[in-house]
Amino acid sequence: MCTGRISQEMVLHAFERGAGLVLIGGCHPPGDCHYINGNIQCEEMIARLKKKALPEMGVDPERLRLEWVSSAEGTVFQRIMKEMDGQLEALKAARQ
């Protein structure tokens, strides 16, 4: 499965179910995608979501994050996770 498989509905469904944050992680464009351009197709989908569907649903588009991380970039993934953890804590604090 490629990030290109991810549909808008999956992301919307996750937020409907109350997910704090959603991360979509794919392979570096332009060339790293094992399915040629699935990553770029995903990026287009994310851009549309952030522009329209998420604001309409009352979800801050910042809660959806797209990152390109290869399987050899453990430290990059770790950094992203730590940043998102901080973001989530701030989000929870703001809610209280």
Next chain:
Amino acid sequence: MEQAENNGNGDEGEQLRIGVYICHCGLNIAQTVDCARVCGYAATLPDVVVAKENMYSCADPGQIQIKSDIEEFALNRVVVAACSVKMHGPTFMTVCEEAGLNPYLFQMVNIREHCSWVHMGDREAATVKAMDQVRMAVAGVTHARALDNRVVKVTRRALVIGGGVTGLQAAVDMADAGYDVYLVEKTHYLGGLSNQLHRMFDHMEQVSCVVTPLIMRALNHPRITVFTGTEVEEVTGYVGNFNVRLKVRPRLVGEACDCCGACSEVCPVEAPSEFQAGMATRKAIYLPDSQALPNVYCVDEDLCNDCGRCEDVCHVFAIDLSDAARIEPIEVGTIVLAIGAKPYVPGEGNRWSYDGASDVFTSLEVERLLSSAGPTGGELLRRSNGQVPEQVAFVQCVGSRDPDENPWCSRICCLNTIKQACQVKARYPEVKVSVYHGDIRLYKKEHEDFYRLARDQGIVFMRSHVEEVAPRGDRLEVRAIDELLDGPTAQEVGMVVLACGLTRTDDAQKLQDMLKVPSSADGFLLEAHPKLRPLETAIDGVMLAGTCQFPKDIGDCMLQASGAAAKCMGMLSKDSIELDGIISSIEQDLCNGCMVCVKKCPFGAVTTDEVEVEGKMKKRARVIEASCKGCGVCVARCKQGAIQAHGFTDEQIFAQIDAALEEDPGGRILALVCHW
């Protein structure tokens, strides 16, 4: 996709019986995750009838346990929580299959790399996360459906693209094993870049002594059809069944040619000789080198002015300037991409003052100078005055390991410089040789001895960053920062040699577009997996070999050539091959013919049928099963919900999302990531 009719066929409405196996992986998982607790938790999940721990699920006792449980408990779904699906997914799919369970009714969840290894020291959190992961996997497998592998017939012939050492070796290996091979080379001569190399590190053998016999074997092999002057024009089809159109450019000189050279003498058109790295000229009708194979002259069509003088002087009447290009259609089962790489040449305004005219040379140019068949007959001569320099400075990593130019290490430059420096020292003991380098990178066991030998001969290695090479009178000044002295140095020399690495070839993109083979960000062609599938591309039946994947030396090219050949033969040895069942399929009754999937499919794997709908002919999309790679792009784009991604259906994914967010969703990050 038809559903299997064996035990556990994944039919709707069946009574689910799920078995869950928690692997300790010795202590890899168990020292961080409380496996007993995860196992106890798994047993409480809906439809789980058995949950067990294994010390090593992948070992025989673990496998036997799963098999006997499938029979004893009539399991129709299996979850294994262990390591990466990339590593042992196939192991457990086979276990299921051997126990009569469709292998696609199995799901693996990675509680090692994704959990225990990244949460060491936090047993409680890791255990809770592992439980979450198992809950998600159980939810996912609940919706799994039995799938069949695809079976496609195989055309038992291979195509090798690229007639350098790599392609030659791959072709000879397959031909020796009894398979027919087409070997396609773009130029009119075989051997590729290696033809221009004089000696090989580290034993200093002459390259032609290795390459010439290999070329002769390919040319004389009854099972190899060699096409020189040929490019791949079009590739259609899929693994086992590629239809390829070759464009064969005419050589315009027939095999009767005895290389007398009279044609070349009368030819009025002159051009830089590619073989001599531009340091000599050739004619429009030429033989790049007296040893070039096939040993027949050729005509550079782009340069020839059709004056006809060569035809007039040819005493064997071998020349026919009217010959035209032809298209040759071939059918093959597998393809080896061995299109090589291109030596880097510093561009305009570079800080090393390289312009192809001064006494600054690239490593390839020096290779030609040191060759007896080179433009100077093997003498290391300065361009400016035709004299042997008193001092030569080699500069390493030119354009390499530079984030702004070529970020990668080309692996060959350090050894090539040591080789060339030793050659210079051997021929001209009085010449002072110094090497400005960053890291000296040596990969093989003999290389350290070679490096030591170079230092013993008085070649000076200076760990320095060269800031500039600039003309100073009739000499060149090398200004550098010496890392050991921690300060600037300056040295005047008569010749500077830039150790230039390798970059992608100009042809790579065209072939990539045709074959849909991905490349990495640096432009080199990408293997299916850097560790587990280094010889294959993401496209079934298309293998990679040599420097088109990344820079490597001749020895490593040969290794990979034989490896890629073996991979091809694995496919060609059978009348048919099995492909996995993870593909998309389209419910044509739901399709409205919008064709988004046809346009968006990265592999051209969606086609259209004309279908009669309410008396009218309408276009309906259909997946070409053998071409589909299962990426699921079409599914995400289909507004009609007409497409299913088998193995990754909406039901499976949504069930896992729900399971992940079952508790405290607001405190969680849900990640949807590519499985590569």
